[in-house]
Amino acid sequence: MDLIFLQLLTGLAGASTLFLVAAGLTVIFGVTRVVNFSHGSLYMLGAFIAWSLLSRLPREPEYFVLGVLGAAVATAAIGAVLEVVLLRRIYRAPELLQLLATFGVVLVVQDVALWIWGAVDLSLSRPRWLRGAVEIAGLRFPFYDLVLIVVGPAVLGGLLLLFHRTRWGLLVRAATQDRDMVAALGVDQRVLFTSVFALGAGLAGLGGALALPQGSANLNMDLSVIAEAFVVVVVGGMGSLGGAFLAALLIGVLQAFGIALVPKITLVLVFLVMAAVLVVRPHGLLGKPQAMARGEVEALAPIRQAGPALQLLGAVALVLAILAPFVAGPYLLSVLTEAAVAVLFAASLHVMMGPGGMASFGHAAWFGVGAYAAAFAAKGLGAEMAVGLLLAPFAAGGLALLVGAFVVRMSGVYLAMLTLAFAQIAWAVAFQWVEVTGGDNGVLGVWPDSWAADKPTMYWLALLLCVGGALVLRRALFAPFGFALRATRDSALRAEAIGLDAHRLRLAAFVLAGAGAGLSGAVFAYAKGSVFPTYMAIPHSVDALVMVLLGGVQTMAGPVVGAVTFTVLQSWLLMGDFWRIKLGLLIIALVLAFPTGIAGAAAAAWDRWRGRAA
């Protein structure tokens, strides 16, 4: 009984910090419609800044409050700068590119934090008053847990007062309903947006600072908290503060009990609860159906088959790729093998993202499932490579069928967040289930059969399977299936009216994408000889997104161009220290320069050039 009570308390305390982060995310989304991937980074900065302040300030309670508030204000200021420098320029860009740009910020912040605070976890030496306990009804409760439990509702109350009792709050609520109307009324949107973003950032910073005494400031907290915050915001309903509060309580308590009772499957439990909530209430506990997002009325460029010139170019590139082992050294060959894997990885994501209209932020999950399936075949079954290569797409596709049956009911950012949450769970399973996956140490010795053991043969095999796989996917996209899929994306209403089953088509695209990524993962596993949880981690999912968006979503050649460009960039420019900051700045620059991707920009330039020539 006591244990249950204490666990409940721990859960409620955790819920408070989770709520602070989710509240900031949801407020920012409500007004700016930007899903801020870098929100977790602001949380992390809050924790680091709080550490810097609190480890210098005297250890009395009043200075603790001062330090925490100082961290929140500093984070808010960083948020304001971020909004003015970056987000303001991309409010009119497609949703996905906004997400991608904010992920660029995540990378930049990681390296900046590494540079300032170093790689060591920084924990606070807690003063005695903070470690104390309070006795209630014969039970001793940690004092700080009680503080946190009070902070959550207090902040909720404060925010509700702010939004309902001030003119600024009135404007924020109006902007959440209809941005353009607020602009038409003569309100300076820029100030409003900047201040909202600063408020959201400040809440994240406050959350980070308050979480510090119970843990540490470290470089992993950004991505772990953002996945949780996404879950909370989706379960609560995008843009709803009350919903975020309820969902934070639900998830926080669930996690506390989960860790006490079934530590291994806590995250799976969270995902199942989220699934259950969304089946019953597709817009979350307190969410309302979104007003039509801009994305739905965006003009869609027609997709054309490649012309003869482009097809010739593709054929020449393929011949060069086949001949490469005769001239390339071992390092170049391994880069080229990775590029071949990346081509299928990106092409499979493109199936669901482009023609399917479903952006995934967790595509690496399928890559990883395929890689682990291959590892299982090789080490667990002791089977030949062919078994692993066959098992991988079926394992990934089968799991995609289960997850997809639920995920494809959603659309837009909900869908993207759900795929991210699922991938995070897959990663956690790989990381925690040490007996089977080897945890962080991975599975080593996943070597190809002896006939494919030399580098050139493995490269040719990768080329055959991955480029071949990408061509098969491309074929399906120009087949009736692809047309039908594109039809459901262009106009779901019309697609149903001509007799298409949109749900099943989307699910098929999801499974196809999963199976393709699974195969690429298996090839990668055999080429590298090992499998690690990082194959499923968020940054790898983002790699796939960057490749597709780099190449351009609305062109069929896009993912291929993007995959090769990205792999080459990663191999030469992004090696060594501080690769994250380089990659992050590159992503941001690309989003600002080419909102339609490299292939998209090239296609537009080609059309202009031909138009002038004609």
Next chain:
Amino acid sequence: MGPLAGARGVIVLVAEGLRKRFGANEAVAGVSLAVEPGEMLALIGPNGAGKSTCFNMLGGQLRPDAGEVRLADRVVTGLAPRHLAHLGVGRTFQITASFASMTVRENVQTALLAQKRQAWRFWQAADAQHVGLAEGLLARVGMASQAERPAGVLAYGDLKRLELAMALAGDPVLLLMDEPTAGMAPAERAALMALVRGIARERGVAVLFTEHDMDVVFGQADRVLVLDRGRLIAQGTPEAVRADPRVRAVYLGTAA
């Protein structure tokens, strides 16, 4: 040809006692109607009369609270639009909906593939399928010359024609057209509805349409149904309905 087309005198669609309530508002309060092959039936009424609700119940977008819809002798109440499509119900929308990332011809080809249940093919090139049929349909609606243009750049009237061709792809026995001429210039309206009328006659397709433009209604419909506050208040030939005092009261506000 659909199963019933051409068999004159057989009822294509029957609706009996349709009801739909939204909160306290009973949008449709017991509507019954029947459509014959080749017939142009107009459903009219002032704003808020329940036309769209009625239409969406017939088209499967809304499930009625009570009542029954039969297509030929089959009960289809509450069936999803995609099932109705396979049973021979073609549909056009008030706000045009086409596939903007495809050419005009590909739009019709996709509709043909869907109607022939060939969407689940992963290998053949889609744009080589049913080319002749697609071009025939486009020629019938006067869009042959625009077959290779992207659907996303069409003028509004041409989009309406494209939608008509797509609705015809399934060889429908019934066309449901919600405000088919909304947003068009008067001359265009008459031309489009004359086209629909010609197609209805030659294929024996029943056409049920809602319309605001009274010139179109009285010029093209064989029969007119008048809805007011969720109930049918009059039906008959255009002449009879035009003369009906209850209809005049609803539209002109004069006492009946």
